[in-house]
Amino acid sequence: MQRTMSDRVDIVLIPIISLFLAFSISALIIAGIGEDPFEAAALMVSGALGSAYGWGYTLYYATNFIFVGLAFAVAFHARLFNIGGEGQAMLGALGTALVALHIPWPHWSLALLGCGIGAALFGAFWALIPAWMQARRGSHIVITTIMFNFIAAALLNYLLVNHLRPEGSVAPGSALFPDAVHLPTLHDILSPLGFAFSKSTPANITAFLSVAAAILLWFFLWRTRTGYEIRTFGHSENAARYAGIDPFRITLIAMGLSGALAGLMALNATMGESERLILNPTEGAGFIGIAVALMGRCHPLGIVLASILFGFLYQGGAELALWTSIPRELIVVIQALVILFTGALDNMVRMPIERLLARSKRARSKA
Template identity: 70%
Template sequence: MRQPLPAWADVVLVPILSLIAAFLISGLVILGIGEDPVEALNTMVTGALGSAYGWGYTLYYATNFLFTGLAVAVAFRASLFNIGGEGQAGLGGLGVALVCLMLPWPHWALALPAAMIGGALFGAAWAAIPAWLQARRGSHIVITTIMFNFIAAALLNYMLVNVLRPPGSMDPATARFPEGAKLPTLHDIPGLSAVFGPNTPANITFFIALAACLGVWVLLFRSRLGYEIRAFGKSEHAAVYAGISPTRITMIAMLISGGLSGLMAINNVMGEAERLVLNSVEGAGFIGIAVALMGRNHPFGVLLASLLFGFLYQGGAELGLWTSIPLELRTVVQALVILFTGALDQMMRMAVERVFALFRRRTA
């Protein structure tokens, strides 16, 4: 009979061993293309963590992944596989852009709450349609959310080319946001200017993402609604027997999930680009799936996983810039991390269980 692993081994040891395996295979891939894996690792670490510039970009990417990872985790706790984060974050960007362009904002402290509401509402609205189709019509959430990614891309393309593009501009993007809507970067915050460079995009959205992480933890593990979400995700039949409405939980979980994805836009649209451009999400919605899986759908696990993927994104970009290793290797490393922490997670867990079982027999 298999004995369960200790909590620390399941939460910490198994993911670390999976990461080590992924990086070892990545090293073999680098050797296979005739490059030095030690040099590659050194370039990634130095580029992502070895300077104020690198730290700024690492945290910028991690902020995006934290929002989308939390979005996937909330839905998954309700046994809903929301893979529409790309479209929901894109529509969130539209909401942020409309809010920022609507008024000549005198200060970012006024523009930011309004932009957060706009981004969350647009993201939640885009998730509400697949949620309703799942809850009331039985349409599979995976199919509808991934299809809505393409619809969102087409809608954004139309809006940027035909509606929001400034007169005379050839660039499919909105006008620049008012100066009062410009978010302070981490370099602008007293005490952090020595840590983060002046030309990096990391901004105060990082702290909002941390607050969202804490809020999701309180929601899932310290509230009645969170208990209902988790109970429904464990067993729909048992939840219905306990009086929990499947339609209500499906809608609420997906609205929260879509709202979190939409909130990502305050980082990349309002904080970095300061306007809405085509493909502003840049795949962060899909990376959020890997972040949630690696983080075991727990908010603080998602935080750690988002930092790792922020490191991989920035470190991979430095590889493509300073070495002859192709930038696409970043995708290979990410895929291997997803493979070992997701698809092969059970294989690694079984191996660790055998080691623990052997240790127990020898110490019995």
């Protein structure tokens, strides 16, 4: 594909300017509460990217965001605004836990496959109900998917309190998964290769899976017939219908795939990190996925990059919370500013720059 000048501006320059604005305002706020913004920035960068330990957490968060970001993106290419990633990922966690707890796996690789199928099926199932209601009954997907988040939370709570909780335990959580399903962490993978990676961090093999999922999704959307149909349907439903594309089929495929990808997040969070089903296995990642996908322009590469940025914000934020007296609410403010500037206020930066470019182009063509 030929990249034009304005494409490059769109993908590189505008996000960087937006980020710069977001971080500048964050710095002003941090200075406003009497902390040193430069110290805080240094602490965030060194804590999140300055050591194997930092990367271990940054990549762990990024992996979650990649899965749910891709999930949102695939539905969005069909112009289906799936805000149910949170609930679909919760069901994915449930599927993962049921498979991991009830089947005696001989080896982690088989367990990963089995749990992956469980997670994807449960997540897809949770997305297909709203998809069917949208395609057949016209129930708006934004409303139904957000409702399904609450149903998922209630279902998980019911199961954890009444059925999955080990006898005598006070905490609402399932039993620990058996040792055989323990996924290799990045430390386990990299130490035979001579890299010393931090032992205690949760980043694990699913980080590679998430990148593989991003590549596969790119191939699916831009190199297959169904992917083309999804994008056509998204650009114009009427045109798609006229071209013989079945809206019902496309809605179900896009949403099913979206739910399955969201469900796969559980491989990282539930199977890789907590190694048991806990009450809130997604922790809002499903919603961050929306921001990540919008920031990455719903392109897999953009989503991977945006996910790493948000992983950095999460892990850097944790370091701030550990070693300074900056309250955690302020860390949420920083994350929110990034979302605000890169997502909602995109045109504020885009329009002046496009005008500037158009003017310089006109000047050049005149000359």
